[in-house]
Amino acid sequence: MKFTKEQLLQAKTRRDLKNIANENGIPISKALNKLKYESTLAQLQSEFVDLQKWIAKNKMRVAILFEGRDASGKGGSIKRFKEHLNPRTSRVVALTKPTEVEQGQWYFRRYIKVLPNPGEVVFFDRSWYNRAVVEPVMGFCTKKQYDKFMMQVPEFEHLLYEDNHKIIKFWFSISKGEQAERFDSRLSDPLKQWKFSPVDMKGQELWDDYTHYKEQMFSKTHTNFSPWIIVKANDKKQARLESMRYILSQFEYEGKGNSGISLLPDPNVVMRFNRSVIQLDV
Numbered sequence: 229m230k231f232t233k234e235q236l237l238q239a240k241t242r243r244d245l246k247n248i249a250n251e252n253g254i255p256i257s258k259a260l261n262k263l264k265y266e267s268t269l270a271q272l273q274s275e276f277v278d279l280q281k282w283i284a285k286n287k288m289r290v291a292i293l294f295e296g297r298d299a300s301g302k303g304g305s306i307k308r309f310k311e312h313l314n315p316r317t318s319r320v321v322a323l324t325k326p327t328e329v330e331q332g333q334w335y336f337r338r339y340i341k342v343l344p345n346p347g348e349v350v351f352f353d354r355s356w357y358n359r360a361v362v363e364p365v366m367g368f369c370t371k372k373q374y375d376k377f378m379m380q381v382p383e384f385e386h387l388l389y390e391d392n393h394k395i396i397k398f399w400f401s402i403s404k405g406e407q408a409e410r411f412d413s414r415l416s417d418p419l420k421q422w423k424f425s426p427v428d429m430k431g432q433e434l435w436d437d438y439t440h441y442k443e444q445m446f447s448k449t450h451t452n453f454s455p456w457i458i459v460k461a462n463d464k465k466q467a468r469l470e471s472m473r474y475i476l477s478q479f480e481y482e483g484k485g486n487s488g489i490s491l492l493p494d495p496n497v498v499m500r501f502n503r504s505v506i507q508l509d510v
Contacts, residue, residue, distance in 0.1 A: 230254065265465045271487040272472045273312050280349060282481035284317045287346035289393045292475065293355040296400030297438060297509055298431045299410035301464045305400070306351045308468050309475075313349075322353035335359060335377060336384055343393065356381065357397075360445040365437045366427060378448050385454040395454050396478065398471055399442075399501075400461040401508045404435055439509065446501045456501040460508055470497040 231245075231254060239245040242260075249256045283290055292309075294302040310318055321342045330338050336356060344350040354362075359377040363369040369377075388395055402410075411428060414420040431438070450456045457474060461467035473493040476484070485491060 265469070268469055268489065269308060269472075271489040272469060272476065273308070274487050275476050275484070275489070275491065276309065276472065277312055277314075278483040278486065279476060279479055279481045280313050280318060282479070282483075283349055284314075284347040285482075289344040289346060290349040291344050291352060291388075291393060291395050292349065293352045293357065293395065293397045294400065295354060295357050295361075295398065296459075296461065297402060297407060298425075298428045299407050299414070300400035300402045300509075301461045301467055302353055302398075302400055304464060305468045305471060306353055309472060310351060317347055318349045318351070320351045320353060321355075335373070336380070343388070356384075357445065357449075360449065361438060361441045362427070364441055365434055366430065378444070381449050382451055382454075385449075385451070389453040394478075396475060397454060397456050398459055399446075399456055400459050400467060402461050403508045404432065406462045406508075408432055442509070450501045458499055458501055460497050462508055466494075466497060470494050474498045 231248070235248050235252070239248055246256065246260075248254070282288075294306055296302055306320055310320060323338060323342070326338065339356045342350065356377075359369055359374065360381070364371075364374045385395060411431070414428075446456055457471075459467050459471050459474075470493045473491050476491045477493060
């Protein structure tokens with residue numbers, strides 16, 4: 229059942245619309261949730277514009293790392309983060325497979341070249357942490373390379389911290405069932421099929437291996453100066469909103485809170501690794 233033209237003309241406010249829907253048995257909860265999400269997202273994005281201006285004014289260097297299993301919602305979240313930002317002082321880094329020359333260089337070199345410049349915020353759609361999880365699971369690195377990386381990465385991040393880089397590390401956590409559903413959605417949608425790769429196909433088969441290396445990564449690279457922030461991401465929209473709130477809560481920028489929306493993230497959705505009792509992707 230849908231609204232009639234007369235009913236829509238009769239409604240002057242959202243409350244009127246809800247009353248008409250309740251009286252006539254018209255389901256609108258899904259539409260209302262979507263409207264609420266879009267309204268909240270717009271307010272948070274306006275806050276992020278203010279944050280970006282402050283970062284540029286103060287010549288700060290901010291890198292936001294988005295990590296997680298395949299189909300966990302990293303790219304979609306980055307899209308919403310960056311949607312209304314000034315492209316001159318914000319960019320997305322999504323490096324492809326290293327070249328033959330890069331394979332012979334120090335592992336971190338190609339990431340150093342794309343770190344944020346003064347006044348810039350950079351979103352990493354996967355990062356140097358490829359070597360912590362994806363590469364060992366898929367056999368793209370040797371045990372020696374993996375061990376060397378795990379030893380060096382805390383020192384590398386501490387150097388960045390001492391040089392006044394602000395590094396925020398997100399891990400988007402989804403359940404095995406949710407990942408399978410998202411893979412099916414990609415395969416059935418011609419506009420999303422490009423997202424599906426041979427590596428994705430192994431995601432379900434090698435789930436336990438991913439879990440092992442993920443836990444090793446957390447235990448060895450979660451530090452006071454560069455902590456891991458877990459985002460429960462089975463609900464894509466909730467994950468986007470709460471991760472945005474988390475970043476906004478980390479800075480005291482000019483105009484903070486002007487949108488009137490709460491900037492405190494839900495601790496049941498976003499939390500530090502050491503405070504996360506339950507993870508979805510175990």
